[in-house]
Amino acid sequence: xxxxxxxxxxxxxxxxxxxxxxxxxxxxxxxxxxxxxxxxxxxxxxxxxxxxxxxxxxxxxxxxxxxxxxxxxxxxxxxxxxxxxxxxxxxxxxxxxxxxxxxxxxxxxxxxxxxxxxxxxxxxxxxxxxxxxxxxxxxxxxxxxxxxxxxxxxxxxxxxxxxxxxxxxxxxxxxxxxxxxxxxxxxxxxxxxxxxxxxxxxxxxxxxxxxxxxxxxxxxxxxxxxxxxxxxxxxxxxxxxxxxxxxxxxxxxxxxxxxxxxxxxxxxxxxxxxxxxxxxxxxxxxxxxxxxxx
Numbered sequence: 001x002x003x004x005x006x007x008x009x010x011x012x013x014x015x016x017x018x019x020x021x022x023x024x025x026x027x028x029x030x031x032x033x034x035x036x037x038x039x040x041x042x043x044x045x046x047x048x049x050x051x052x053x054x055x056x057x058x059x060x061x062x063x064x065x066x067x068x069x070x071x072x073x074x075x076x077x078x079x080x081x082x083x084x085x086x087x088x089x090x091x092x093x094x095x096x097x098x099x100x101x102x103x104x105x106x107x108x109x110x111x112x113x114x115x116x117x118x119x120x121x122x123x124x125x126x127x128x129x130x131x132x133x134x135x136x137x138x139x140x141x142x143x144x145x146x147x148x149x150x151x152x153x154x155x156x157x158x159x160x161x162x163x164x165x166x167x168x169x170x171x172x173x174x175x176x177x178x179x180x181x182x183x184x185x186x187x188x189x190x191x192x193x194x195x196x197x198x199x200x201x202x203x204x205x206x207x208x209x210x211x212x213x214x215x216x217x218x219x220x221x222x223x224x225x226x227x228x229x230x231x232x233x234x235x236x237x238x239x240x241x242x243x244x245x246x247x248x249x250x251x252x253x254x255x256x257x258x259x260x261x262x263x264x265x266x267x268x269x270x271x272x273x274x275x276x277x278x279x280x281x282x283x284x285x286x287x288x289x290x291x292x293x294x
Contacts (some may be wrong), residue, residue, distance in 0.1 A: 004032075017097040018150045019238075020133050024087040025050070032081040040189060042093045042110065043071045045079075046126055050086025054079055054115065061115055066123045068116035068157045073098060075113055089130045091150060101151065107159050116160030129145055129153045179203060181216060188228065192235055193255035198224055232256070233269045240278040247274045 017040075034050070039224070045068070052063045055078040063069075063079065071077045073095045102110045102231075118126060130286035133149040140146070184201040201224060202212035216224050232254040240252050251274075266274050 009087070017094050017148050018133075018137070019092040019128070020089065020137050020146075020150070022087065025085060027085045028082060029086065030085040030088075032079065038076045039080060039096055040073050040185070042073050042095070042098045043069075044091040044093075045069045045071075045153065046089045046091075046130060046157065047126075047151075048087045048089065050081055050084065050088075052079055052081035052086070056113055065117050068118060068126070068160050069113070070116075070154075070157060071108075072111055072115045077113070089134070089169070091130075091153060093150065097147075101154070104243050105151075105155075108154060110154070114158065114161045116157055117162050118160040122160050124155065126153065126156050129156060136287075175288075180207075181219060184212075184216075188231060192232055193253050195255065196228060225281060229265065230269070233266055236262070236266065236274070237270065237277060240274055247278075250274070263280075 009096070016124070027038075046065055047065060047067045047069075049065050050063075051065070054061045054063050054067070055068050057074070061156055063081075069077075069079075070214070098110050098232065129149060129152055133146060133153060136143060136149060153253045173183050183204040187201070187204055198209050198213060201216075202209045205212055207215070213224060217228070220227055222230070236254045239245060239253075247262075248259045251259045254262065256265065257263035270277055272280065
């Protein structure tokens with residue numbers, strides 16, 4: 001049975017251009033199976049321990065400790081890991097930041113993925129920069145030092161590149177089924193709290209409502225209604241841990257009819273109330289990024 005490509009509704013909080021966290025799994029942790037996905041943020045992963053494989057556009061590369069992987073926005077990819085201890089630093093950058101950096105630093109070619117194997121000295125430099133970034137982002141995720149340190153990490157990671165990324169020809173973009181739905185997804189990203197209808201989304205993509213509904217479910221692995229709900233909850237979850245806005249305001253901005261309805265949906269999704277999730281996230285006790293599924 002072919003693996004489904006799922007678009008994860010990952011978005012950084014308003015005003016936040018960079019997000020970083022360290023993910024750790026203990027020695028008794030199970031293996032992590034493949035879960036092909038893509039999302040609207042760029043992703044740089046610096047692996048510290050553990051073994052597995054990195055999957056991109058139908059090709060796999062072995063992951064060793066200290067491997068580096070960069071994936072631009074909306075590029076289908078995945079990872080698989082063996083059982084046991086594993087850890088990595090995850091750095092996410094919003095699409096606007098990637099575009100701006102690409103114009104200033106075209107030599108980094110941030111529109112395409114890359115894979116790197118750092119030397120011991122390069123690995124030491126990356127670890128130092130990552131520690132600095134994680135410490136700074138806990139104090140203020142929107143500070144200038146966070147953005148500058150992220151740029152330095154991208155520079156250092158790119159210097160470890162060992163080969164071009166496995167794409168359909170040098171310099172070409174990878175066509176994804178999601179491209180047909182991009183106008184609707186972009187509209188949702190721009191106005192997540194709007195009361196979008198199926199007909200409006202279908203019209204943006206120049207499709208009939210019935211055809212759009214069917215294609216959306218085939219490509220995303222869930223209905224439009226479910227995707228919008230998960231997208232809004234993901235936005236709200238990020239905002240809860242990255243700021244101090246009242247929960248009622250976050251609920252309203254995310255498009256929920258009432259704080260009570262938001263709290264009910266949120267607890268169903270994450271297993272915690274919004275208040276408890278905020279406390280857990282701001283004390284850095286959440287063990288790993290939360291993946292989305294239908």
